Amino acid sequence: MGGGLKHSTSFCWHKLGDGLLLIMTNVYTESLNRLIEQFGKLPGIGPKSAERLAFHILKAKPDEAMALADAISNVKNKIKRCEICCNLSEGKLCKICSDTQRDKSLICVVEQPKDLINLEKTGACKWVYHVLGGHIAPLEGVEPSDLTIDKLIKRVQSGGIKEVIMATNPNMAGDGTALYISSLLKNTGVKITRLARGLASGSTIEYASGKMLTDAIISRQEL
Numbered sequence: 024m025g026g027g028l029k030h031s032t033s034f035c036w037h038k039l040g041d042g043l044l045l046i047m048t049n050v051y052t053e054s055l056n057r058l059i060e061q062f063g064k065l066p067g068i069g070p071k072s073a074e075r076l077a078f079h080i081l082k083a084k085p086d087e088a089m090a091l092a093d094a095i096s097n098v099k100n101k102i103k104r105c106e107i108c109c110n111l112s113e114g115k116l117c118k119i120c121s122d123t124q125r126d127k128s129l130i131c132v133v134e135q136p137k138d139l140i141n142l143e144k145t146g147a148c149k150w151v152y153h154v155l156g157g158h159i160a161p162l163e164g165v166e167p168s169d170l171t172i173d174k175l176i177k178r179v180q181s182g183g184i185k186e187v188i189m190a191t192n193p194n195m196a197g198d199g200t201a202l203y204i205s206s207l208l209k210n211t212g213v214k215i216t217r218l219a220r221g222l223a224s225g226s227t228i229e230y231a232s233g234k235m236l237t238d239a240i241i242s243r244q245e246l
Contacts, residue, residue: 055081107178109154109171111136119143125151128185132175132204134158134192138228142190145237150188153178158196159203172204179211189217192227 051059055077063073080088104110105117112118119125119139129150133139139152155170179187187208191197205215218239228236 104154108152109156109174110139110152119151125149127151128183129188130175130178130184130186131188131190132201133190133228134197134200135229138190138192141228141231142236142240145233145240147237147240155191155200158191158200160196167203170200172207175204176207179208179213184211184213186214186216189215190228191217193218194227 058077058080059073062068062076063070101113102111105112105120106115107120108117110117110119126149130153131142131148131150132153132155134155134157136154139154142148153171153175155172157165157170159165159167159170178184189201189204191201201217208215
C-alpha cells in the first residue's frame, strides 16, 4: 500500500555568531543557501530573518537587487579613513574636517564613527573629532598602539588646540582609555575635559538619547 513518493531532503546546521544555528537544506539551490548563510552572519539577524531576506532579494526586480549589491560594493571599496581625524570618508578629508565653520581648536575624541554620528545628531557640536577606532582592552588584545592615539597626540602637539573633549564611552574600558590619553597630554598645556555624567555610567553613546547627549556636551567637565 501507499505508493507515495519518498522525500530525501537533507539538512545541515551551520554555526553562526552569537551561538545561532542556521539550517541549510538541499531543497534550496546552492546560491540561495549561500545568500541565506551570509544574511545569517549579520548582527541581529536570526535564521528565519535570514531566510526571509534571501527570498526578498530573490523576488526583487534585478535592478533593485543589483542596487543593493552596488551599495555594498561601494561601502567596501570607496570608504576610507580621513587623513586628519580617522573618521569615515570617501576623500582625503571627511566632511567635518573640510567644514570651515568648525572650531578646529576643539577636538572631541570618540571610540567609533557611530559615536560621532550620534553626537552630531544633537546639533550641539561645533568642534572637530578624532576617532580612536575602539578602546584599550588588553584582555581582548587591544593595546594603545592598535588605536589612533599616536595620531591624536601628534595633532595636539602640532599646535592650535585649546581643548580635547574625551567622549569615550562611560564604562570601565572607555574611562581607562580616556585616562590613558589624558596622561599623555598632561604636559601639553591643553585643557582636557570629558562629557558630563548625564551619560549613565556603564552605558554607551550609541544608545544615548539626543537630549542626554546634549546635556553631556554642554555640561562637560575638566578631566
